[in-house]
Amino acid sequence: MNPVIVLVRPQLGENIGKAARAMLNFGLTEMRLVTPRDGWPNPSAGPAASGADVVLERAQVFESVADAVADCPHVYATTVRKRGVTKPVVNPAEAAAEIHAAPGRCAILFGAERSGLATEDVNLARTILTVPINPQFGSLNLAQAVILVAYEWSKAQGLVQPPRTELDVPAPQAELEGLIGHFERLLGDSGYYYPPERVGVTRLTLRNLLTKPGWTEQELRTMRGVLSALEGKKRSRS
Amino acid sequence: MNPVIVLVRPQLGENIGKAARAMLNFGLTEMRLVTPRDGWPNPSAGPAASGADVVLERAQVFESVADAVADCPHVYATTVRKRGVTKPVVNPAEAAAEIHAAPGRCAILFGAERSGLATEDVNLARTILTVPINPQFGSLNLAQAVILVAYEWSKAQGLVQPPRTELDVPAPQAELEGLIGHFERLLGDSGYYYPPERVGVTRLTLRNLLTKPGWTEQELRTMRGVLSALEGKKRSRS
Numbered sequence: 055m056n057p058v059i060v061l062v063r064p065q066l067g068e069n070i071g072k073a074a075r076a077m078l079n080f081g082l083t084e085m086r087l088v089t090p091r092d093g094w095p096n097p098s099a100g101p102a103a104s105g106a107d108v109v110l111e112r113a114q115v116f117e118s119v120a121d122a123v124a125d126c127p128h129v130y131a132t133t134v135r136k137r138g139v140t141k142p143v144v145n146p147a148e149a150a151a152e153i154h155a156a157p158g159r160c161a162i163l164f165g166a167e168r169s170g171l172a173t174e175d176v177n178l179a180r181t182i183l184t185v186p187i188n189p190q191f192g193s194l195n196l197a198q199a200v201i202l203v204a205y206e207w208s209k210a211q212g213l214v215q216p217p218r219t220e221l222d223v224p225a226p227q228a229e230l231e232g233l234i235g236h237f238e239r240l241l242g243d244s245g246y247y248y249p250p251e252r253v254g255v256t257r258l259t260l261r262n263l264l265t266k267p268g269w270t271e272q273e274l275r276t277m278r279g280v281l282s283a284l285e286g287k288k289r290s291r292s
Numbered sequence: 293m294n295p296v297i298v299l300v301r302p303q304l305g306e307n308i309g310k311a312a313r314a315m316l317n318f319g320l321t322e323m324r325l326v327t328p329r330d331g332w333p334n335p336s337a338g339p340a341a342s343g344a345d346v347v348l349e350r351a352q353v354f355e356s357v358a359d360a361v362a363d364c365p366h367v368y369a370t371t372v373r374k375r376g377v378t379k380p381v382v383n384p385a386e387a388a389a390e391i392h393a394a395p396g397r398c399a400i401l402f403g404a405e406r407s408g409l410a411t412e413d414v415n416l417a418r419t420i421l422t423v424p425i426n427p428q429f430g431s432l433n434l435a436q437a438v439i440l441v442a443y444e445w446s447k448a449q450g451l452v453q454p455p456r457t458e459l460d461v462p463a464p465q466a467e468l469e470g471l472i473g474h475f476e477r478l479l480g481d482s483g484y485y486y487p488p489e490r491v492g493v494t495r496l497t498l499r500n501l502l503t504k505p506g507w508t509e510q511e512l513r514t515m516r517g518v519l520s521a522l523e524g525k526k527r528s529r530s
Contacts, residue, residue, distance in 0.1 A: 076436065078429045104431050147447075186446070191316045193342050198314065201436055202443055208424070209385075 056081070057153050057160040057207060059200060060122050062088045062175055065167050071102025072197035073164070074109035079201065080208035085113040086122045086161075119163065119175050126161035128153070131179035132199055133171050134192055143182045146206040152181070154210050162203060167196055224268035233274050234264055236281050294319070295391050295398040295445060297438060298360050300326045300413055303405050309340025310435035311402070312347035317439065318446035323351040324360045324399075357401065357413050364399035366391070369417035370437055371409050372430055381420045384444040390419070392448050400441060405434055462506035471512050472502055474519050 059077055064070050064087060074085060087094055094115045103110055116122035123129050130149055144152065153160045163179060165171035176182065185194060185202055194202075224230075237260060247253045269277065297315055302308050302325065312323060325332055332353045341348055354360035361367045368387055382390065391398045401417060403409035414420065423432060423440055432440075462468075475498060485491045507515065 075431055079425055079432055079436070081426045104433075106429060106431070185443075187317055188319045188446075191344060193313055193344070194317055195342075198317070198436075198439055201439065205423075205440055205443075208426075 055159050056084060057162055058084045058086055058123075058126060059204075060086045060088060060119070060161050060163045061090070061196070062119055062122075062163055062171060063091065063166040064196065065091045067092060067096030067098030068102040069167055069196045070096060070113075071099035071104075071106075071110065073200045074099070074103040074106040074113075076197045076201035077204050078103075078106035078109050080204035081211055082204050082207070083109055083112065085109050087113055087115045088119050088122050089117060090115065091166075119178055123161040123163075123178065125159060127158040128156050128160040128181075129179040130160065130162045130181050130183040131171055131176040132162060132164050132183045132185075132203065133176060134184055134187060134194065141176075141180065141182050143184055145184060145186055146203050149181070149183045149203065150206040150209065153207060164196060164199055223270065225271040225274045229271060229274050230265065230269070233269075233277055233281075234261055236278060237264065240281060240285055293397050294322065295400050296322045296324055296361075296364060297442075298324045298326060298357070298399050298401045299328070299434070300357055300360075300401055300409060301329060301404040302434065303329045305330060305334030305336030306340040307405055307434045308334060308351075309337035309342075309344075309348065311438045312337070312341040312344040312351075314435045314439035315442050316341075316344035316347050318442035319449055320442050320445065321347055321350065323347050325351055325353045326357050326360050327355065328353065329404075357416055361399040361401075361416065363397060365396040366394050366398040366419075367417040368398065368400045368419050368421045369409055369414040370400060370402050370421045370423075370441065371414060372422055372425060372432065379414075379418065379420050381422055383422060383424055384441050387419070387421045387441065388444040388447065391445060402434060402437055461508065463509040463512045467509060467512050468503065468507070471507075471515055471519075472499055474516060475502065478519060478523055 059073065059082060061070060061073060064073075067090075070085075070087065070090065077083065077085065090096065094113070095110070099110050100107060114122075130144075130153075149162070162183065163171055163175055165175065183203065185199060187194060238257065241247060241260075247256055267273075297311065297320060299308060299311060302311075305328075308323075308325065308328065315321065315323065328334065332351070333348070337348050338345060352360075368382075368391075387400070400421065401409055401413055403413065421441065423437060425432060476495065479485060479498075485494055505511075
């Protein structure tokens with residue numbers, strides 16, 4: 055079950071829209087609003103959601119935090135400030151792991167833009183969720199806090215991953231050896247391997263340099279073509 | 293060395309400011325701008341940076357992407373779109389691990405708000421950085437992309453972590469046994485353990501329930517006080 059994002063007393067409709075966009079980017083769709091300052095629906099939310107309308111349309115409004123999380127056995131309070139509350143504190147990655155493993159629905163509380171969550175809100179939660187942040191500059195806004203939590207949660211969700219299989223396969227070793235041999239033949243003809251006592255080291259340097267790129271068969275063919283062209287040029291000159 | 297964030301042809305000063313704020317939240321301070329559309333400095337950037345002025349003040353402007361990354365041996369191109377370029381593709385966590393391990397400076401390219409990076413920009417990079425995102429709704433803005441990359445990078449930086457040591461230590465087992473014994477004595481007196489053949493199971497249920505919270509010594513004392521109060525009340529009644 056996907057976690058529920060609860061915005062507690064949000065002020066600007068624009069920020070509710072941005073939070074919806076952040077959620078949907080990472081596959082979260084259930085938003086709950088506790089007494090939004092300017093009522094609900096809010097005409098400023100839609101444009102800021104940049105197309106995440108489905109989240110706003112389904113958003114439910116509640117009169118209290120307790121009502122908003124009444125069906126959730128696991129409640130996290132997102133707060134950056136240290137409070138006099140002794141509860142387990144987790145970061146977004148740890149919260150994501152817990153939420154995926156949790157039997158039952160999880161709710162994550164986010165406070166109002168300026169003031170954050172009140173102590174009473176935090177007291178309702180079993181766990182505090184804190185984003186580790188630059189101690190000299192902690193200025194995370196509502197949508198940013200939501201996106202980091204949603205992003206961490208999404209990691210285990212099998213979203214589109216980088217297309218690893220599309221990477222080209224390096225050419226088989228024999229073809230790389232063909233290129234190295236080609237270089238060596240040409241360079242041998244050109245007097246490159248000098249002085250004689252350095253030949254071993256020089257050849258090794260060249261081999262390592264040519265092995266490093268992991269060139270594909272096509273790229274090796276291109277390089278062979280380059281060498282042949284240089285070879286022909288040289289021959290035609292002589 | 294901290295990575296350099298390169299904004300390629302950014303359009304709105306507001307978004308440059310938001311990117312600066314996202315960077316500084318996670319300890320990144322070096323921003324480079326490639327031909328920002330509205331010139332530089334841009335009066336809209338400061339207010340959007342919410343105090344991350346140091347990043348904007350130090351921002352350098354370049355005429356081309358090549359100039360902006362000239363001193364960097366490692367260049368990442370952030371793009372969500374699949375292109376006909378075959379380069380290694382990493383997600384933000386993988387990029388962060390590579391950047392921390394890399395000998396030499398890393399630059400991370402971010403494209404313009406609407407169009408993203410051009411193919412020529414991507415061609416300059418050795419690696420493509422992609423944020424895995426909801427395939428039905430990929431709408432990551434510039435500052436959001438920057439914050440996710442900066443956040444992942446910051447994880448290895450020893451930022452303020454949740455204050456784990458402040459959590460209360462559960463009371464020693466002997467004190468928990470004292471509470472369990474107190475409960476059992478009271479309940480035995482009250483006729484709670486009925487029918488007799490269920491006593492074993494009932495006691496086990498109670499033991500598990502009382503073991504689960506991990507109460508501290510103080511909390512155990514509170515519970516003992518509660519029981520004593522109930523006991524006294526009962527006695528005074530009888």
